[in-house]
Amino acid sequence: MSHTTSHIPAVLLLEDGTVHYGQAFGKRGTTSGEICFNTGMTGYQEVFTDPSYFGQVLIMNSVHIGNYGVKESDVESESVKIRGLIGRNLEEQFSRMQAKGSLDEYLKANNIVCIEGVDTRSLVAHVRVKGAMNCVISSETTDLEELKAILKKTPNMDGLELASVVSTEKAYELGDPTSPVRVAVLDFGVKKHILQCMVDRGAFVKVFPAKTPLSVLKEFRPSGYFLSNGPGDPAPMDYAIPVVKEILREKKPLFGICLGHQLLALANGIPTFKMHHGHRGLNHPVKNLVSGRCEITTQNHGFGVDPEAVRKATNIEITHVNLNDESIEGIRLKDRPAFSVQYHPEATPGPHDSRYLFDEFIHLIKKSLVAEKIPV
Numbered sequence: 001m002s003h004t005t006s007h008i009p010a011v012l013l014l015e016d017g018t019v020h021y022g023q024a025f026g027k028r029g030t031t032s033g034e035i036c037f038n039t040g041m042t043g044y045q046e047v048f049t050d051p052s053y054f055g056q057v058l059i060m061n062s063v064h065i066g067n068y069g070v071k072e073s074d075v076e077s078e079s080v081k082i083r084g085l086i087g088r089n090l091e092e093q094f095s096r097m098q099a100k101g102s103l104d105e106y107l108k109a110n111n112i113v114c115i116e117g118v119d120t121r122s123l124v125a126h127v128r129v130k131g132a133m134n135c136v137i138s139s140e141t142t143d144l145e146e147l148k149a150i151l152k153k154t155p156n157m158d159g160l161e162l163a164s165v166v167s168t169e170k171a172y173e174l175g176d177p178t179s180p181v182r183v184a185v186l187d188f189g190v191k192k193h194i195l196q197c198m199v200d201r202g203a204f205v206k207v208f209p210a211k212t213p214l215s216v217l218k219e220f221r222p223s224g225y226f227l228s229n230g231p232g233d234p235a236p237m238d239y240a241i242p243v244v245k246e247i248l249r250e251k252k253p254l255f256g257i258c259l260g261h262q263l264l265a266l267a268n269g270i271p272t273f274k275m276h277h278g279h280r281g282l283n284h285p286v287k288n289l290v291s292g293r294c295e296i297t298t299q300n301h302g303f304g305v306d307p308e309a310v311r312k313a314t315n316i317e318i319t320h321v322n323l324n325d326e327s328i329e330g331i332r333l334k335d336r337p338a339f340s341v342q343y344h345p346e347a348t349p350g351p352h353d354s355r356y357l358f359d360e361f362i363h364l365i366k367k368s369l370v371a372e373k374i375p376v
């Protein structure tokens with residue numbers, strides 16, 4: 001496959017003054033946000049449409065991105081959510097029987113400003129050492145003073161509430177309405193494949209806007225609750241943390257993924273913190289401390305739950321740890337059927353090692369329905 005470039009100059013400026021020059025890709029323009037990197041070699045369309053990336057400018061570590069094009073069904077939400085894209089070779093040409101278009105057209109249609117031809121290996125090494133910071137990409141101006149002024153106005157991810165911005169405006173339902181397994185999902189930027197994993201296991205799912213109170217969730221008569229993934233800092237989500245506390249008092253099964261995991265921790269008095277540069281990729285090893293087995297997981301998070309506070313909490317059991325840095329990857333409550341993971345068991349294109357967590361959630365719901373003498 002030959003690589004084509006636009007030959008339109010573009011510039012990338014980091015908050016610490018680092019500058020990289022390259023070529024424009026996608027939409028011409030200027031964009032800014034928090035720089036982060038994903039080490040996955042495939043699944044770029046799913047990554048770009050993951051609402052948890054909202055507000056972030058993404059570096060794809062893999063050298064060739066775009067070479068299998070794009071297709072309608074390979075998405076985690078209806079639009080591209082990344083704020084900008086940085087690559088080594090972003091390909092206009094693609095070869096895949098099922099592809100419907102090129103990555104370049106797709107990013108243009110979604111108004112995403114990108115830069116390619118960047119030495120991503122040195123850039124990622126730099127971010128790994130210096131940590132998360134804001135950056136700006138432009139194919140309109142190379143005036144660094146102008147770009148510095150844009151950076152000054154770009155909000156810091158630490159303390160930024162973004163989940164309510166990407167959440168659904170209206171509630172919607174998926175799956176078989178006759179199913180006794182009824183899951184109320186709080187949507188903080190939910191990925192489609194999470195909902196699919198529940199529907200595939202026979203659940204009837206209703207997805208609610210992020211700021212829905214418990215009284216409205218209860219009108220759905222849920223047999224279980226789900227806290228979704230999502231962008232931004234979980235700590236300022238003062239509309240959601242009290243609702244999670246109220247849900248826990250219901251004593252119904254509850255499952256949380258990523259931001260949902262962080263919210264379950266916050267609702268139990270465990271603080272979250274901004275990580276140095278986060279975890280984003282699809283080969284992060286996690287150990288399940290209950291089964292003793294290792295799983296290869298997909299991850300996308302820049303915040304974590306405080307390990308010391310989790311260890312001190314008497315009502316919480318640590319179920320999963322990250323084998324690279326021993327960070328907390330999963331917890332469960334000792335006195336409630338509630339559990340959560342920091343990583344993504346729904347991962348598409350994969351790995352699928354952690355799909356069993358959806359089975360465990362559905363099993364917990366069925367067990368509680370049986371206890372209430374409701375036929376399952």
Ligand SMILES: NC(=O)CC[C@H](N)C(=O)O
Nearest residue numbers: 052229230258259302303
């Ligand atoms: N994937 C997610 O839910 C991410 C959660 C949160 N925004 C973080 O960066 O840690």
